[in-house]
Amino acid sequence: MAHYCRICACSKPNEQFSGKGHKSHICKECSKKPKDERCAIDQENEIFVFMRQSTISRKNIARLHKLKLSANQRVAELAAITLAVALVKPHKKCRLKVLAKEHRELFIKASESGLIYAHHY
Template structure:
């Protein structure tokens, strides 16, 4: 199928499932109907998970995480805080989970409970 990819639901859909603006923004008609807060939360959560996938959580990433930690969405602010803590302890990805598991058990538990451990790509 030669379609288009929706960045909100993450699915490939036929071109007809996208409006003109949605086509450009990679948002299908179905997801465009969702409240903007819900769409923003989905994108922000993916952004935070992306920071955990990177080889280094940079100072620019931390600045962005500080913006996200003041989000009205509780889930977004919680996982942003967890990633900030991880960045303080081990900003580089190599052996990050091992160090968290051995030396920072409480933080490792938070990473595991939040699902961020799956973003690590181990």
């Protein structure tokens, strides 16, 4: 039976996972990557999940404040954009319409970073 690796987003056979890899859903190849790189991928995925949610909650906003201070530049940038979106329109309904009409610069930043695509899932 295939297992899903949350780092490389691939389904791989059982043999590609170590004992600890099964539990954490990380294949052997991805477990060889540096810990900073794996954390950055996890944090990016977390930010994209926030954009997919119907409501970005207060706890999510607090988490975005922490991610905005990340050492990884990409994660910090995505967190800052998502935080700005959450403060403007935390609910998903008509979020893109409001951003496009009233907050054009933020809409452009979100589309350039790829966060707009996460919104549609």
